[in-house]
Structures are given as structure tokens and as C-alpha cells.
Amino acid sequence: MSGKRVFIKKKFEVTEPDKVEVSKLGDPAALRPDMPGPELVFLIGLDGSGKSELGALLAQRLGVDFKHFSGGPEDVPGLLEKGRAVVAVAESAGLDPKTLALARDAGRVFYLMADVDFLAGRLAADRDQDLEARRRDLAHRLWRAEPVFMAALHFVLRADAGLEDAVQEVLDKLAL
Numbered sequence: 001m002s003g004k005r006v007f008i009k010k011k012f013e014v015t016e017p018d019k020v021e022v023s024k025l026g027d028p029a030a031l032r033p034d035m036p037g038p039e040l041v042f043l044i045g046l047d048g049s050g051k052s053e054l055g056a057l058l059a060q061r062l063g064v065d066f067k068h069f070s071g072g073p074e075d076v077p078g079l080l081e082k083g084r085a086v087v088a089v090a091e092s093a094g095l096d097p098k099t100l101a102l103a104r105d106a107g108r109v110f111y112l113m114a115d116v117d118f119l120a121g122r123l124a125a126d127r128d129q130d131l132e133a134r135r136r137d138l139a140h141r142l143w144r145a146e147p148v149f150m151a152a153l154h155f156v157l158r159a160d161a162g163l164e165d166a167v168q169e170v171l172d173k174l175a176l
Helices: 051-062 073-081 097-106 116-122 131-152 163-174
Strands: 041-046 065-069 083-089 106-113 155-158
Touching: 041 065, 041 097, 051 163, 065 073, 073 097, 073 155, 083 097, 097 106, 097 131, 097 163, 106 131, 106 163, 116 131, 155 163
Parallel strands: 041 083, 041 106, 065 083, 106 155
Antiparallel strands: none
């Protein structure tokens, strides 16, 4: 081959040339070493949006730790020292713009967007509170929180998507 470089070593027959497929190549961090993070993957959203369920499964798939975070901006550097992890941010901590700005700089922030009815159904454990009162409370919390979440996010996830679909979507987005 006198000086020629061969990049393609295997020939593939393509039966559907217009079909698009995404290759799953393992660790998303290995695909983009220049990308800040994803040392940490932060999941933000209102209580009841599914951050803990999604976070536990996502951490398992990525082979990293899963953590809950309810601290303030002064506690974010402690997360950085502990290495790669998926972090579910408590609603109260997620309402602090400084905390979320630090999270955004430290990794990838995914907002689990949910509507009031979805959240009300998931928070049915509060049987003492009538449904209409729960909806009003959630609507007020969502009105207050969503602008803060939108300012911090890298990606939006639908909280009402299936758990497996949400995990796959996060993995796909981390590989971008």
C-alpha cells in the first residue's frame, strides 16, 4: 500500500440507505472527551417527577454512583470531589439559581418536565389533601420553579415517558 492509509477495513451492504440508526458505543463520556462532564448528570424537576427512579436506573446503566442532593451552592463542590455520579436534585435545592448554575457548569442538567395532573397522580400518597388543593399547590410550585429549571437545563425530558425510554434518551443525549 505504499503510503496510502486505509480507513475502512470492512465492507457493509446497505439495504435501506435512507434509514437512520444511532450507534450505541458504550460509555458516552468516551465519545466526547472534550465535553465538560458528564462527570455528573443532574436530574431536576418538581417532587414526583421521577428523578429518583430515573436516576437509580441511569446510574446502574452508566456504572456510576447515584446520589440525592438537597444542599445549597456551598455543597456542590463536594459532589465534584466524589467522581462520576447521577444526582437527583431535591426540588428545594433546585429552586436556587446559584446551585443550578454550579450544577450546569459541573455536568449535564436534565429537567424532567411534568404537568400538574401527572404530578398530582404520582403524589397520591398525600391522601389527606384533596385533589383540587394538590393541583393548586402543584400549579403554584410549577409556576415558580419552571423558569429556574429552564435557565439551568441542558436537556428536557418528558417525565411521563416510560422509564426505559427516558434512560435511553439520556444516554443518547450524553453521547451527542
